[in-house]
Amino acid sequence: MVILADAKQNIQNEKIKEEDEEEEVKTWEELGLDPRLISALNKNGIDKPTPIQISGIPLILEGKDVVARAKTGSGKTYAYLLPLLQKLFSDTGASKKTAPSAMILVPTRELCQQACSYYISLCGYEVLSLIAACKVQLKVVQVTSSMVGKDLRAALAGPPDILVSTPACISTCLQSDALKTNSIQESLQLLVLDEADLLLSYGYEDDLKALTPHIPRRCQCLLMSATSSADVEKLKKLVLHSPVILTLSEVGDVKDEMIPKNVQQFWISCSTRDKQLYMLSLLKLELVQKKILIFVNTIDMGFRLKLFLEQFGIKTAVLNAELPQNSRLHILEEFNAGLFDYLIATDDSQMKEKEKANDDAQVTSKKSKRHPKPKLDSEFGVVRGIDFKNVYTVINFEMPLNAAGYVHRIGRTGRAYNTGASVSLVSEDEMEVFEEIKATLGEEEDDSKGSSNFIAPFPLLTKNAVESLRYRAEDVAKSVTKIAVRESRAQDLRNEILNSEKLKAHFESNPRDLGTEFYTSRRSIVTESLNLYFSFYLAEISVYCIFVLLIVGMFAKSSDLLKHDKELSRKPAPAHLRAVPEYLQDPTTQEASKIVKMARAAMGKTPSKRRPASKGKSRKSKDPLKAHSAEGAKRFGKRKGKEMGGDKKKKRTKADE
Numbered sequence: 001m002v003i004l005a006d007a008k009q010n011i012q013n014e015k016i017k018e019e020d021e022e023e024e025v026k027t028w029e030e031l032g033l034d035p036r037l038i039s040a041l042n043k044n045g046i047d048k049p050t051p052i053q054i055s056g057i058p059l060i061l062e063g064k065d066v067v068a069r070a071k072t073g074s075g076k077t078y079a080y081l082l083p084l085l086q087k088l089f090s091d092t093g094a095s096k097k098t099a100p101s102a103m104i105l106v107p108t109r110e111l112c113q114q115a116c117s118y119y120i121s122l123c124g125y126e127v128l129s130l131i132a133a134c135k136v137q138l139k140v141v142q143v144t145s146s147m148v149g150k151d152l153r154a155a156l157a158g159p160p161d162i163l164v165s166t167p168a169c170i171s172t173c174l175q176s177d178a179l180k181t182n183s184i185q186e187s188l189q190l191l192v193l194d195e196a197d198l199l200l201s202y203g204y205e206d207d208l209k210a211l212t213p214h215i216p217r218r219c220q221c222l223l224m225s226a227t228s229s230a231d232v233e234k235l236k237k238l239v240l241h242s243p244v245i246l247t248l249s250e251v252g253d254v255k256d257e258m259i260p261k262n263v264q265q266f267w268i269s270c271s272t273r274d275k276q277l278y279m280l281s282l283l284k285l286e287l288v289q290k291k292i293l294i295f296v297n298t299i300d301m302g303f304r305l306k307l308f309l310e311q312f313g314i315k316t317a318v319l320n321a322e323l324p325q326n327s328r329l330h331i332l333e334e335f336n337a338g339l340f341d342y343l344i345a346t347d348d349s350q351m352k353e354k355e356k357a358n359d360d361a362q363v364t365s366k367k368s369k370r371h372p373k374p375k376l377d378s379e380f381g382v383v384r385g386i387d388f389k390n391v392y393t394v395i396n397f398e399m400p401l402n403a404a405g406y407v408h409r410i411g412r413t414g415r416a417y418n419t420g421a422s423v424s425l426v427s428e429d430e431m432e433v434f435e436e437i438k439a440t441l442g443e444e445e446d447d448s449k450g451s452s453n454f455i456a457p458f459p460l461l462t463k464n465a466v467e468s469l470r471y472r473a474e475d476v477a478k479s480v481t482k483i484a485v486r487e488s489r490a491q492d493l494r495n496e497i498l499n500s501e502k503l504k505a506h507f508e509s510n511p512r513d514l515g516t517e518f519y520t521s522r523r524s525i526v527t528e529s530l531n532l533y534f535s536f537y538l539a540e541i542s543v544y545c546i547f548v549l550l551i552v553g554m555f556a557k558s559s560d561l562l563k564h565d566k567e568l569s570r571k572p573a574p575a576h577l578r579a580v581p582e583y584l585q586d587p588t589t590q591e592a593s594k595i596v597k598m599a600r601a602a603m604g605k606t607p608s609k610r611r612p613a614s615k616g617k618s619r620k621s622k623d624p625l626k627a628h629s630a631e632g633a634k635r636f637g638k639r640k641g642k643e644m645g646g647d648k649k650k651k652r653t654k655a656d657e
């Protein structure tokens with residue numbers, strides 16, 4: 001049993017991993033990974049481990065408690081999931097379990113879904129040979145707080161081998177006895193706290209404190225995080241025993257680089273009023289590459305921006321906490337699949353504070369009692385940890401509240417071997433937080449050091465180009481009234497609820513509640529309709545494949561119903577606003593735009609996993625943001641485009657305390 005006092009004692013004894021020399025071990029084999037897992041990884045096109053995987057996997061396989069801190073997109077999920085699976089493969093299953101062998105706790109439902117899909121994508125390939133070779137039958141279940149008692153009990157019956165959930169849901173399961181405390185003590189071998197820097201800020205402290213007394217002393221605990229914070233320290237003391245601390249940084253850095261090297265950061269200074277104008281200029285003049293993820297701080301701002309852009313023929317979807325969960329996951333899936341290019345996301349961490357203030361105000365307002373606001377999902381979260389696929393550009397239309405928020409937002413691009421860019425629109429009011437962000441990143445003005453922490457002024461947009469669009473932008477902005485925003489938000493919600501209903505209709509023969517996360521992706525819908533709860537057994541796989549084909553067919557027909565970037569404006573977009581006429585175009589920006597298009601076309605040939613350039617040269621020459629400056633004054637980014645896990649990259653791990 002782990003109690004707080006023990007944890008405090010242990011923390012003094014914790015071991016620290018120091019690896020200043022270049023890491024020798026580079027292949028999956030050398031990390032001691034099971035050949036069947038290696039083969040599954042290779043089939044997924046993942047042939048080399050990343051630095052955090054190189055350092056973390058052997059330690060986890062040895063049975064050590066590990067605290068791992070590494071940049072966003074650095075591959076932390078596989079760093080814990082692969083050794084976890086390997087341990088469960090070799091678990092002979094001689095003893096009869098009464099609770100899950102492993103628990104993965106994450107802050108949001110979206111991350112529950114993601115952790116399960118990582119498992120599926122990994123095991124989907126290899127499950128047949130795994131079963132054939134070693135009779136592995138791993139059952140993975142995700143449960144969240146929205147599930148009612150009987151569903152929770154059904155999901156936990158068995159019991160599953162791996163349980164993916166939020167701390168709040170585990171707490172509910174403990175209270176309702178769906179999870180028995182003595183069973184946890186008997187069965188739990190591995191506990192993972194993923195996105196640990198967020199767990200406490202999402203208000204899960206009490207839930208975790210309710211769980212820790214029941215974690216057996218022998219249970220191996222892993223804590224994964226992108227940033228270090230007081231919250232991570234607190235969790236470490238609460239849950240881990242003598243952990244090894246891994247902090248990944250790169251050789252030669254004066255300070256840890258928090259932003260991946262393959263992401264270029266830019267900023268534009270503009271007034272709050274001009275933000276829509278600048279946004280229009282970036283998108284309409286095609287100065288940023290798709291796919292594009294745009295962050296705003298409130299749902300209303302998301303819809304305001306959507307309506308504004310719509311008038312210029314730019315279609316977007318708005319991902320936010322008030323949408324039904326089915327829709328949210330479907331939006332993520334469609335965006336990841338490349339079905340639309342522009343996604344506006346409300347940053348949940350900013351939302352929580354603002355909406356809470358609004359909700360408090362509602363209590364006293366009679367008017368708002370008559371029109372209560374839709375309930376926001378407290379387990380919603382897309383900014384942190386979600387693996388958006390192939391997002392090239394992240395735009396901060398509104399700045400986050402702090403530097404940690406910035407790091408997580410920018411981390412949605414430049415994931416794995418991809419390159420990316422970010423553009424922050426910074427108003428006078430946001431200068432303070434912008435300065436704080438720069439200070440936290442340890443921005444290095446000296447370009448020659450190639451620091452990825454440097455945020456450069458955006459080089460491709462001239463004043464003339466912006467001013468030429470001002471009249472049109474201001475005219476349209478005026479037409480997007482508060483009422484229009486409110487109506488479009490309500491309309492979108494109605495559409496999405498209807499979508500959810502239509503999804504339900506497809507599966508009405510299914511006895512289970514379609515509101516749960518099992519129905520939220522094509523793959524999971526199929527899984528649930530077979531009542532598998534992510535169990536993979538030989539006989540079921542073939543049926544699974546047939547169902548996938550059927551469901552894909554059904555979705556193809558209903559694809560229009562399920563479109564998330566539908567126009568919401570009452571007035572259709574006027575034809576004359578769709579294109580920028582020749583006389584409004586600024587030649588310098590036009591030139592920049594051409595280069596961006598050329599670069600995109602070149603990159604389009606290698607859409608998903610771009611391998612690191614062997615010498616870094618060719619990518620740089622293709623990169624318009626490095627090669628071109630609209631103002632002609634400065635060249636940015638002498639970085640060599642080193643990429644995560646690239647051959648040339650040196651790394652070290654060091655103590656973080």
Ligand SMILES: Nc1ncnc2c1ncn2[C@@H]1O[C@H](COP(=O)(O)OP(=O)(O)OP(=O)(O)O)[C@@H](O)[C@H]1O
Pocket residue numbers: 045046047048049050053070071072073074075076077078225226384385386387411415416417645
């Ligand atoms: N060894 C590898 N080679 C290539 N791609 C990888 C490798 N490991 C992971 N990836 C891919 O990198 C992407 C990012 O991985 P992951 O989501 O684990 O990052 P993360 O460190 O958890 O990021 P965050 O802190 O934002 O949650 C995923 O698409 C994953 O499939």
